[in-house]
Amino acid sequence: MRLSAILPIVICCLLSGTAAAQSPAAPATAAAATAPAAADDFHSLDQDVQALKQQVLELNRDLFVLQEDLLFPANTQVAVFLSVDVGTFFSLDTVKLTIDGSQVASYLYTPREAEALLKGGVQRFYIGNLKTGEHEVVAVFTGKGTHNRDYRQGTSLKLDKGIGAKFVELKISDLQRKQQPEFLVRVWE
């Protein structure tokens, strides 16, 4: 029995209960008649739960910022984001990220995550620390290309890391002219 499908029967039961009660051996049906005090309890509890949720959200915000400050100080922080624009010619499976020859991240996307990217989400899939100076960032994407063929392509970037956080966006886009995906790199200031 699908519970979601029978939710509005609460309304229905109000009717059926009234009708059935007219019959001699047909007492009221099982319409949910909650205790009178329940509404007050529910309201009071709900208020308290909402207040707690807000406090926990604020705590999470503060701890999220603290964690980032602690682990990835602004002077050395580098974050790599991934976005997908349209995605007609490429369906993303994995991304591997290498910085200065060392693999620092790899990610296997679930359909749900891939869909979130297609809708316009941008994933911060790597955050780390780098010294000032020049670094080589290489990303290798694998997935399905046109006609469901396996597709693998890399893109690279010479990253000049100065003092201050650096944000790099890897963008998978459609190159209509060649009917192929293209992989772009953008450095956000």
Added chain:
Amino acid sequence: MQKTLTRCAAICLGLFLSGAVAAASKPGRQVQDPHYGDVLFYFYQDNFFEAITRLMAAREVGRAKAHTEDGDLLMGGMLLSYGQHEQAAAIFRHLLDTSTKPAVRDRAWFYLARVSYERAALNQAEEALGHIGTSLPERLEAERQILRAQVLMAQSRYDEAAAILKDWKGPPDWAGYARFNLGIALIRAERGDEGLKLLDEVGNAVTNDPEQLALRDRANLALGFAAIQAEQPATAVTALQRVRLEGPYSNKALLGLGWAESALDHDRGALVPWQELQKRELIDPAVQESFLAVPYALARLHANNLAAARYQDAIKTFETETGRLDASIANIRGGKLLSALLAEDSDQNKDKKGAPDQLGAGLHLEKLPNTTESHYLVYLLASRPFQEGLKNYRDLRFLHDNLTQWTTDVAVFSDMLSTQKLAYQQRQPKVTQALQQIDLDAIDHQRGAYSERLRTIEDKQDGAGLANATELRQLASLENINARIAALGNAPEAEGLREQVRLLKGVLLWNLDHDYKLRLWQQKRVQTALDDAVAQAQAQRRAVDDAQQGIPARLAGFAQRVDKQTPRIAELKQKTDTLLSRQQAFLQDLAVHELEQYKARLHQYTVEARFALAQIYDRAAEQETPGGAATAPVPAAVEPAPTQVPGQ
């Protein structure tokens, strides 16, 4: 209050599921800040808790500024879905105060209307809806119409609501739910004919969609019982026969069909659905009721012996059921119901979404856990207080887990800081010693002296001043030779030697003079490089000094921030645990209260069965009494008439 159920549960389910989504950017829209895109990444996975946290954190450190209004709309929508009405409303009001964009303002008014409706502030909801212009996206515009119809229905303005729903342009499934709810509302408002007409429309819908089939059954069920109430049993039979034989409403439909047939004096016909019901799971109230209905019909058919036997069966059955109810109440008190419900929700969440339980997500309880009590409580579980309470309970468990995780993480932060502090204390003397060995002031002094010397050479255009080591040695040799020649006095060979030395020195000085400009340029380059190197060394030294002085302060600052969080987490955890207990008790009380009502009803059934039995015995006794009223012979068994049952 949260997104699963509202007064008109089905419609609002659709509204809520789409609500926060509609507040977000359209697919493919370019984000102006990757951190905002990161928020959307979690938002589009329905992970509202992570999305809200990241948006709050981004704003805390001054990011995502390019998405102030989008971000506000998104945050408001998520908070609304998350049940934080006050905060959501504050955000939308702020947007109305600050934004002049019609698209933003229309959305803000829409969400404010929804908040007001959710809080039963119907006039405010109507006013907010009235402010909405023409800039809502298509889907939200469809929702606006439904919301307006809901507000009007809640104000008993059914004609206006009906007019809106008549011209409805939106997802057809929503329209079905809306017509259904309007039909119910009209019947409740004693406008039965109009209500029945609407229900009849929904009940005759042609569809293969399971959700719509269920809605059609529901409409027919409601129509059937409303017709029974309106003393139109023939109409009731038609409607109830349209309910599928296997479905969530089939048992109630069978029960109602029997009563409709009975009202038409078709007692044999009534026995068909009721006897079908008796083959089904006894746990269903409709099935229980059939245990009284069948002997009732038999008695009306004068099959008194059989009726008496069935009443006795019913009494035994009700007693057994009462025992099961007592066991279920004990199970509920022991917390088994909530555990089973949350386990079922979690499993269905994973199957459906591929994501773990998360705060703010809707319940995905599409089938009941396989426990006795959950089947007793099917209607309670579908009720708003229970659904909302269960969702709060699950959210509290999420918060508990979240806080537990942070307790561990903050302890790790603390350990990490201690390690960093220790490493600093160990390294600091070595670094200090190494730095002391490098006298940067002396180096700078030498650099200054060199610079001064070069300036003097340039002022005097002293080519010899730029002589290299070989040339200086050569000059020194010539001076030495000159001294030795001087020792020869006026010896005849001395003059020749002097001339030779003079010539050699002249050549050397001429060469130095000739290369003067080149050498000066080269030395100036060296000087510039030297200046830069010394300046860089001084800067690095300052940086090292600053770092050396700053590290303890930085570590202390972090330690202070971390230390502050520990009691904060502990306090919140305690609050969470207290609320978990309260919420659990609230839900268990609701469930137990419901089962107590079941017990009372079974008791009532038993009383009625005994009373009916006594009446049968009395009648039998009267028949045996000489001079008693003549009655029809009692048949040993009654075969039901071939009446059509629902769905056949």
